[in-house]
Amino acid sequence: MSKPTGDFLKILEERVKNELQCPACHSRKFKFSNTYLTCESCKTEYGIDVASRICSFSPALTMNKTKNEIMEWWGDLYEQCYAEGDSILSEESLEKDLIDLEDMFNKREHLAYVEMLPLLKVSKGLRVLEIGPGGGGHAALFARHGAHMTSLDITPSRAVSTALKLSHVGDKNGFSCQGDSENLPFADNTFDVVYSNGVLHHTTSTKKAVDEVYRVLKPGGKTVLMLYSRHSAEYWVNIVPRAILNGEIFYLNEENWIGRVTEGKPKFGKVKNPITRVYSAKEIKDLLSSFEMVSLRKGSFHFNNFMIPGLNKFRNWILTKMGLKRHPGCKIVYGEPRFIDTKTELKLGKYIGYGWNIVGEKPFK
Ligand SMILES: [Zn+2]
Numbered sequence: 001m002s003k004p005t006g007d008f009l010k011i012l013e014e015r016v017k018n019e020l021q022c023p024a025c026h027s028r029k030f031k032f033s034n035t036y037l038t039c040e041s042c043k044t045e046y047g048i049d050v051a052s053r054i055c056s057f058s059p060a061l062t063m064n065k066t067k068n069e070i071m072e073w074w075g076d077l078y079e080q081c082y083a084e085g086d087s088i089l090s091e092e093s094l095e096k097d098l099i100d101l102e103d104m105f106n107k108r109e110h111l112a113y114v115e116m117l118p119l120l121k122v123s124k125g126l127r128v129l130e131i132g133p134g135g136g137g138h139a140a141l142f143a144r145h146g147a148h149m150t151s152l153d154i155t156p157s158r159a160v161s162t163a164l165k166l167s168h169v170g171d172k173n174g175f176s177c178q179g180d181s182e183n184l185p186f187a188d189n190t191f192d193v194v195y196s197n198g199v200l201h202h203t204t205s206t207k208k209a210v211d212e213v214y215r216v217l218k219p220g221g222k223t224v225l226m227l228y229s230r231h232s233a234e235y236w237v238n239i240v241p242r243a244i245l246n247g248e249i250f251y252l253n254e255e256n257w258i259g260r261v262t263e264g265k266p267k268f269g270k271v272k273n274p275i276t277r278v279y280s281a282k283e284i285k286d287l288l289s290s291f292e293m294v295s296l297r298k299g300s301f302h303f304n305n306f307m308i309p310g311l312n313k314f315r316n317w318i319l320t321k322m323g324l325k326r327h328p329g330c331k332i333v334y335g336e337p338r339f340i341d342t343k344t345e346l347k348l349g350k351y352i353g354y355g356w357n358i359v360g361e362k363p364f365k
Pocket of ligand 1: 022023024025026027039040041042043044
């Protein structure tokens with residue numbers, strides 16, 4: 001693994017001054033050393049790992065059973081998708097991956113390209129928070145476009161992965177920490193933009209997480225979110241039939257039976273994805289009622305979003321016959337090159353896609 005560059009403690013010092021707040025008592029006063037960030041008010045100690053360039057605000061022992069399962073499941077998926085790529089990452093390879101990633105996001109009409117990058121072009125150095133950066137590809141792309149990046153993930157390996165990428169890109173002053181989206185370690189009115197792509201529907205209380213996004217945004221600041229869509233091919237023709245077949249639809253809560261059949265299967269542990277929620281347009285508007293809705297559009301549909309055995313292989317076979325190639329930009333965010341949306345799929349996605357692409361603004365009061 002390549003060595004981190006820049007001075008992590010300087011980065012931390014700047015965040016202590018401008019962003020951080022104790023998640024236990026809400027004090028803004030900290031002391032810090034090479035190993036701990038200590039709240040001067042309640043004396044809680046938060047671990048610092050200088051080598052990995054992260055700070056931990058919610059270690060496993062402080063979290064409840066479901067949150068530990070969420071951390072374990074997403075840690076398993078990190079190992080499946082990102083661990084190998086991170087082990088051979090360099091500044092040069094990341095640069096190439098990010099160029100490919102931006103091209104892929106452009107062709108897929110992705111939230112990161114359509115809704116997010118135009119915001120970053122308005123002015124350099126915007127304070128941006130990403131919640132749930134996954135392998136850090138999106139955060140690194142935003143830093144490359146001049147954002148002053150902070151990221152938070154509940155899963156330690158994902159926070160480390162993001163820290164590694166942020167140390168190689170942009171101003172190299174990106175900050176990554178481990179913590180809970182429902183109790184953010186940041187002060188009120190801090191960020192210009194809060195971005196979160198397909199994450200907040202996986203936490204125990206999406207409402208609490210959205211309220212936290214509102215709290216840490218500056219008035220006039222924007223949140224750019226992707227949350228799953230209820231009225232989509234993926235939900236009605238894939239997720240629901242699977243949950244009927246395995247019987248879990250009849251005795252589990254909705255977010256739990258959806259969780260069990262989405263995002264993949266455990267490989268290194270036993271825990272399945274605990275929680276996934278889906279939203280109708282009305283449910284999105286209710287959830288974000290404290291924001292002014294700037295834009296809301298549906299997207300993301302593939303012809304393999306149906307519960308038919310072998311359909312994924314069949315789609316890949318057809319697309320190969322059509323002369324198409326797997327896009328290399330998928331590697332840094334999905335762990336492998338993939339066939340991206342065809343023009344027909346993009347069009348259908350506007351009606352039956354699985355993702356709501358949302359921009360909300362925190363009003364001036
Ligand atoms: Zn405190």
